[in-house]
Amino acid sequence: MNYPDLKKARIRTDKEVEYKENPMVSGTKFLEKKYFLRTYGCQMNEHDGEQMASILEHLGMSACDDLEKSDVIVLNTCAIRENAHDKVFGYLGRIKHLKKTRPDVIVAIGGCMSQEEGVVENLKKHHPYVNIVFGTHNIHELGSMLLDAASEKQDIEVYSIEGDVYEHIPYKRASEITAWVNIIYGCDKFCTYCIVPYTRGKERSRHLDEIVSEVEALKNRGYMEVTLLGQNVNAYGHDLKEKVEFSELLEAVAKTGIPRIRFVTSHPWNFTDKMIEVIAKYDNIMPYIHLPLQSGSDRILKLMGRKYTKNEYLDLFHKMKSQIPNVSITTDIIVGFPGETESDFESTLEVVEECKFDGAFTFIFSPREGTPAAKMKDDTPLEEKEERLKRLNERINFYSKESNKRLVGHITPVLVLGESEKDSTKVYGYTDTMKLVNVKAPKNTIGKIIDVKITDAKSFSLDGEINEKIHS
C-alpha cells in the first residue's frame, strides 16, 4: 500500500529524471471478459485512458459501454474542480449497487483524484468495495494490479513523486485520424488555485527524437493530425540535458510532413517570438492557439501566481494576431477567485472586449485542498460569482458567434472526422482554426481534408457543404 501525500507531491528537487522502457503485462486470466472505462479529465487524461485501454486489452478484455454487463470497471478521474469529484462519487453509487449483486466485478480508480489525500481517505472509509486505486505515476502497474485483484482486499498504490518518463507506451487510440502525443509531463508553475502540479509531478520532457519518431510512425499509419500535449507545452525542453526549445520541437514535427499539427496548452508567460515565427512559417502547424487568460486583473493575476500582467497578455495576443495569418485564439477564465471584486471582474471583461476570443472555457473558482488559494479569504457569495459567470458567458458566446459568422460564405479546409450523429447525410470535422463544422458531404470524405463552403454560423459550430476539391 502507498498513499498520496500532498506535502511530498509539492517537492521539486534537481534529481535527474529517469527514462524507462514501459513495462507491459499480458495474460489469459481476463480472456473473454469485458471492461468499462470512463475518463473525466483533460486531453492528457483522455490520452492516459488510451494507455489504460491498451493494458486492459493486453489482458484479453474487450470494451463494453454497459456498466452493468462489465467485469472490470476503470474510472479515470480528474481533480481540477469539485464538480469533477462529484461526477465520480455519483458513479460510485451505481457501482456500489452493482457490487451487491455481482461481487466479482473488479473496480479500479485511477487518474488525478487518486493523487489526493482526502479522496483516498474517503475511498478507504466509505467505498471499501473499490478493489484498486492507482495514480498518474503508475498507470503501467494497472495490469499487474488487476492480476492480483482476486485477493479481495483493497490495493492502494499511489505515489507522490516528481515522476519519471516511460517510453514506448502502447495506446489503444480512440481515433484513426487524429492522435495525441505527449511532449512534456507534469507542471512546475504552481498557480495558487491549481492541483495539477500535485497530481502530475514535475515538468519532464520526452526526448525530441522519441517524439518525432512517434509522429513519423503515426503519419506512416495514415494519421492526419497530431496534438502535442503538455500542461505547458512552451516549457518543453528546459529540463533536458541538451536543452531544446518548444519552437525547435515544433519545427522538427512540422518537417515530418504530417498534414496537421496542434498543441495544448500554451502558457502566456514563456511564449517566445521564435514560437510565433515557427507557427506562422509552416502550413501544417494549425493557426490555433489556446492561451489561458484566467483573469484580466493584475491584482488577481498576481494572487494566482500567473507571472504576467494584463498588458503583457494583451501584447502577446496582438503579436500573435498580427504575425500568424488567420490565427484563432481561445482562452480559459476563472471567475470568483478569492478576493475578486467587481472592478477586478470588469478588468477581465475589458480583456474579453478587446480580444474578442474565438471561444473560451469559463469556470467558477473551486478551492482545491492543499493549494494556497484554498486558504485565501473568500467572501464573495456564490450567487454573485454565478452572476459574474453569466455576464462573462454572454460576452464570450457573442464573440464566439461573431467569429463564426465571419466565416460564412468563405471556403475553408476541414479535416473530416466522422459521420454526424444527428444527420446521416452529413459528416463533421474541424477547420484549421479548430472550429467544428457539420458538412453536407459523402462518408468517403472521412479521414480527408476537404474544401468546405461555410453556409451558416451558430454559437459553437458551423454548417457547410463540400466544395468539390479533396486535398488528400
Ligand code: SAH
Ligand atoms: N495547464 C493549463 C490548464 C490546465 S487546467 C494552463 O495552465 O493553462 C484547465 C483550466 O482549468 C485552467 O486553465 C483553469 O482555467 C481551470 N482551473 C484550474 N484550477 C481551477 C480551480 N481550482 N477552480 C476553477 N478553475 C480551475
Ligand code: SF4
Ligand atoms: Fe495548473 Fe498553472 Fe500548471 Fe496550468 S500552469 S497546470 S493552471 S499550475
Ligand code: F3S
Ligand atoms: Fe484533471 Fe488531472 Fe487533467 S486534474 S484537468 S485530469 S491533469
